[in-house]
Amino acid sequence: MQSRVRAGEKLTEVAEPRDAMLHFIGRIRTPWTERKDCPRQGRTDGPECRVEVFAPLAEALLGVEEYGHLDLLYWLDRARRDLVVQNPKNDGTHYYGTFALRSPQRPNPIGLSRVRLVRVEGAALIVRGLDCLDGTPLIDIKPVTCEFTPKAPPKPADG
Amino acid sequence: MQSRVRAGEKLTEVAEPRDAMLHFIGRIRTPWTERKDCPRQGRTDGPECRVEVFAPLAEALLGVEEYGHLDLLYWLDRARRDLVVQNPKNDGTHYYGTFALRSPQRPNPIGLSRVRLVRVEGAALIVRGLDCLDGTPLIDIKPVTCEFTPKAPPKPADG
Numbered sequence: 001m002q003s004r005v006r007a008g009e010k011l012t013e014v015a016e017p018r019d020a021m022l023h024f025i026g027r028i029r030t031p032w033t034e035r036k037d038c039p040r041q042g043r044t045d046g047p048e049c050r051v052e053v054f055a056p057l058a059e060a061l062l063g064v065e066e067y068g069h070l071d072l073l074y075w076l077d078r079a080r081r082d083l084v085v086q087n088p089k090n091d092g093t094h095y096y097g098t099f100a101l102r103s104p105q106r107p108n109p110i111g112l113s114r115v116r117l118v119r120v121e122g123a124a125l126i127v128r129g130l131d132c133l134d135g136t137p138l139i140d141i142k143p144v145t146c147e148f149t150p151k152a153p154p155k156p157a158d159g
Numbered sequence: 160m161q162s163r164v165r166a167g168e169k170l171t172e173v174a175e176p177r178d179a180m181l182h183f184i185g186r187i188r189t190p191w192t193e194r195k196d197c198p199r200q201g202r203t204d205g206p207e208c209r210v211e212v213f214a215p216l217a218e219a220l221l222g223v224e225e226y227g228h229l230d231l232l233y234w235l236d237r238a239r240r241d242l243v244v245q246n247p248k249n250d251g252t253h254y255y256g257t258f259a260l261r262s263p264q265r266p267n268p269i270g271l272s273r274v275r276l277v278r279v280e281g282a283a284l285i286v287r288g289l290d291c292l293d294g295t296p297l298i299d300i301k302p303v304t305c306e307f308t309p310k311a312p313p314k315p316a317d318g
Binding site for chain 1: 179180181182183184200212215216218219220221222223225226230232234236240242243244245246249251254255256257258259260261265266267269271296298299300301302304
């Protein structure tokens with residue numbers, strides 16, 4: 001059952017609800033146009049990148065400027081999805097399961113970086129700490145809340 | 160602009176190019192069967208939960224036992240996807256954009272928890288730090304690598 005909508009909350013139109021279908025919510029601009037140039041992992045002292053949110057969702061950024069760090073999820077659209085065991089060093093010796101690696105090649109090729117928010121420019125976020133190709137589709141933005149008091153009152157199950 | 164279709168050429172149906180499809184890779188077992196009982200955020204001193212990986216992907220866990228912490232992604236299949244501005248306290252006063260909240264209600268309802276790996280039991284992981292309902296579909300498992308030396312040699316773009 002869907003949650004009820006509260007007074008003053010706002011809705012936007014979405015496509016038909018289909019199980020496990022993602023909608024791209026924006027686009028990421030980085031300095032890297034070839035995979036060989038991408039850093040292996042983002043660094044929060046790396047170059048500034050621009051996270052552009054599509055217009056219908058611009059209001060969903062309200063309050064994001066209060067956070068110093070964000071978790072960004074993005075879609076690695078050039079990855080292959082059928083690799084189970086990988087040889088990241090290409091040495092024929094060291095093999096790791098896909099779930100013991102942060103390689104882009106995985107059943108659901110979602111990239112995740114914890115980035116530093118530098119500033120907000122309209123419907124775009126300027127961040128440091130990304131590792132992906134220019135043009136990568138954006139899936140989600142989540143604030144890193146561990147450094148803050150929860151905004152909502154605690155629930156008994158919070159323990 | 161799309162190419163014109165010529166006489167005798169055939170088309171098939173494809174997904175919208177701005178969408179991506181996820182495959183569930185497993186199932187999460189937690190003590191919580193109602194949303195009101197779920198903690199607001201997982202805690203690494205919370206109860207043990209069981210992350211079951213479907214059989215065809217069991218080998219993808221090779222080496223995961225070397226890690227103390229994992230990022231888990233899961234699909235919040237009861238969430239609504241069209242909320243842009245939310246009122247988490249239900250007080251009619253404090254409104255936040257969806258991307259300034261870790262609420263399950265979001266355009267792509269993916270949950271993300273950084274969990275502590277307690278032990279591996281075959282194709283299941285016992286972890287602490289989850290916040291989701293029993294039966295939640297699993298999307299991805301990623302090791303938290305910041306505490307370790309990278310396994311692959313650095314690339315020039317690593318900076």
